[in-house]
Amino acid sequence: MFLSREGNGQKDLYNILKAYTVYKREEGYCQAQGPVAAVLLMHMPAEDAFWCLVQICELYVPGYYSQGLEAVQLDGQVLFSLLRKVSTVAYKHLKKHQVDPLLYMTEWFMCLFSRTLPWATVLRVWDMFFSEGVKVIFRVALVLLKISLGSSEKLKDCQGLVETLEKLRNIPPMFLQESFMIHQISELQISQSDIERECRRQLKKWRKKRGELRNPPGKRYYGARDVHGRWRAGQPASRPAEEEDLSTAPGTPTILISAPPSPDQRKEGERWRSKPAARSRTFYVQRRPNAPPVPTRGDTGTPDSMGETQRKKRNSEPLISDTYF
Structure with a gap:
């Protein structure tokens, strides 16, 4: 991904690090950010990798890439x-x-x-x-x-x-x-x-x-729960905590469910079925009989010969059809 100088990997990595130097002018570029941004690029688009790098530097390890270390x-x-x-x-x-x-x-x-x-x-x-x-x-x-x-x-x-x-x-x-x-x-x-x-x-x-520290780091957050608590603290308290609507949280997927139309909403002449039209149709599922049990110590014949005999017998038997209505 990063071997070719003209490939997308190196270009995206350069753009991310360059954008961070513009976003954080007081910190500038730090060589150690390259491997971190590269790992992020392997799992997400360049823009998402940039904002993830920003969150790591600001919330998880603040001050790590500032001047003086x-x-x-x-x-x-x-x-x-x-x-x-x-x-x-x-x-x-x-x-x-x-x-x-x-x-x-x-x-x-x-x-x-x-x-x-x-x-x-x-x-x-x-x-x-x-x-x-x-x-x-x-x-x-x-x-x-x-x-x-x-x-x-x-x-x-x-x-x-x-x-x-x-x-x-x-x-x-x-x-x-x-x-x-x-x-x-x-x-x-x-x-x-x-x-x-x-x-x-x-x-x-x-x-x-x-x-005193010349570049004092900001508050360090310990994990996703702590970061989410910080996000919740910045939201207006419009409802009690037990009634919090998590659908507005960033990254939360939304599932839309449509109820079936009522009889009044159906078009004239439209036939509504809640199940597939399988009545009066026959479905066949073919299967073979269960394999004979494995021979025990009291059986005669070697294991190889017993297995070959059972395999020929099973293949020679007719197929059994199970009918489902």
């Missing part, structure tokens, strides 16, 4: 603090060798793992991401760190910073498969409240050391 740096410290709860061994190892989170998590978070995981796993992770928000990205990163550095045996080859980063870049493919990853992500006990609490702690530390 302050939101990414902040989430890197949040990830490192949460790692202590998930894997103490990996946490101590990274702290001992002074491996900054930005060295391994920047591509993970900014590209939403589209360049790290196999394609089937990427699709499952993105499904969970749209449903539950950025906490899925944190869980995936914690699972990868635990898989790579979570035991003393796995750290034998990691004697320094370079070896540790090489270990994280070359995770065995068997651990990246869809079935294994999704199970590990679901079992990880990291909630939205844990992430928000750690975000507040790291933000206080940031302000003490560096002052």
Whole structure:
């Protein structure tokens, strides 16, 4: 889709990224948006992919693509603090060798793992991401760190910073498969409240050391339900919540049902039938008799000869006609 320079894939990708720079002039272009927009283009038209990219950047990961990448740096410290709860061994190892989170998590978070995981796993992770928000990205990163550095045996080859980063870049493919990853992500006990609490702690530390954020990110929404709640909050409260009309929600399909005309509305001479005209007609369905039972241990003859005999007998019998009126 994106191999040909003159193909629609590269043209649509360029148009999406160019349109975003015009839409968000204060942020401009960020290289990490390319893989995210490319995944969207594989599943929807260019215009829909653009607006989906806007929602991801504004609601799901706000501030990730702004100048200075302050939101990414902040989430890197949040990830490192949460790692202590998930894997103490990996946490101590990274702290001992002074491996900054930005060295391994920047591509993970900014590209939403589209360049790290196999394609089937990427699709499952993105499904969970749209449903539950950025906490899925944190869980995936914690699972990868635990898989790579979570035991003393796995750290034998990691004697320094370079070896540790090489270990994280070359995770065995068997651990990246869809079935294994999704199970590990679901079992990880990291909630939205844990992430928000750690975000507040790291933000206080940031302000003490560096002052206020130059590009403070907006409010982060955790999944489709949170985004839909934001949309509902912006609608006029014209009726109680229990009587809310969901037909006006964006993306909700509309089904039109037409009732049959009443006797007064029928045209003169028109004959109205509620069932197909099948009376006085005969329908034939041909079928063969059920196959004989499989021979048991007490039967004589080999299995191959028994099967051949049964097949010849069945094919030689006449067809049975079932008549339906």
